[in-house]
Amino acid sequence: MSPVSIIIPCKNEGKFIKQTIESILDTPCQLPYDIIVVNDGSTDGCCTFLQGSHRKSLSKVKLVNTTGLGSANARNLGVQQSAGEILVFCDAHITVEQDWLEILIEGLLEGGAGAVSPGISNMEVRHAVGYGMTWGEHLEIEWLESTGDVAEVPIAPGGCVAVKREVFQDVGGFERGFQVYGHEDAEFSLKLWLFGYRVEVNPSVVIQHHFRSHHPYEISMDQYAHNALRMAMSHFSATRLGKVIALYSYLEDIEQLVSQLVLESDVLEQRRQYLKRRKYDDDWFMDKFQIPF
Incomplete structure (x- = not known):
């Protein structure tokens, strides 16, 4: 084994x-x-x-x-x-x-x-x-x-x-x-x-x-949003990316979070690489599991 x-x-x-x-x-x-x-x-x-x-x-x-x-x-x-x-x-x-x-x-x-x-x-x-x-x-x-x-x-x-x-x-x-x-x-x-x-x-x-009522270390909403945005920029269509940005539009620095990802990270190059080699797109995934997003 x-x-x-x-x-x-x-x-x-x-x-x-x-x-x-x-x-x-x-x-x-x-x-x-x-x-x-x-x-x-x-x-x-x-x-x-x-x-x-x-x-x-x-x-x-x-x-x-x-x-x-x-x-x-x-x-x-x-x-x-x-x-x-x-x-x-x-x-x-x-x-x-x-x-x-x-x-x-x-x-x-x-x-x-x-x-x-x-x-x-x-x-x-x-x-x-x-x-x-x-x-x-x-x-x-x-x-x-x-x-x-x-x-x-x-x-x-x-x-x-x-x-x-x-x-x-x-x-x-x-x-x-x-x-x-x-x-x-x-x-x-x-x-x-x-x-x-x-x-x-x-x-x-x-x-x-054990499901905790709070984390034993600090997590900011900006960090949580950063991860959601990076996931969306890596895998989602432009329409779904827009929906993710809208979900976090209440954050004061949402525009800065988006611009930092686009201008200061490798996420766009990662997106290009992922789109080249993946077998299915996010439409297929959402349809397969009937996810209304």
């Missing part, structure tokens, strides 16, 4: 990162795997248990310290530091169940999917389970219900998603121009679909996820 690398970005996760790693390590697994924790500038000491004398019992875990790459690029760095042919991206506030890894990876190796996610349950309200995500008419995230079987979904939740390394590299990984947090999983899933890969959810696996 191909070796697996579990990549966990982490910033100010408190007790949850330790619980997440313990859950993974304590769950029996027949597959060889390692865990890459990317500590992206935490200030709460949440990763100190991965250092010093505690290391002996955590031989499968590699700690990588950074100073604030942001959620997308912390994941990309984790890939660079990993060796697995299968990459499994997990949030730092989950718990897993028996056979979770084996079942997810089976969908990649035998089912031919480009990426596979499990059902995601609310750790505090366990009957609330989402099976993949989609967009609403204002590009807001909406959770999907289970169809009872493996199903294609527009967006694989970033809380847990498995992908082959070769597929990850083929699409260029997570968006390198993103700031801090926002839209990482949506952009990655969209890119997979447009480049010809299938994204699925397998309801046979459900992981528990």
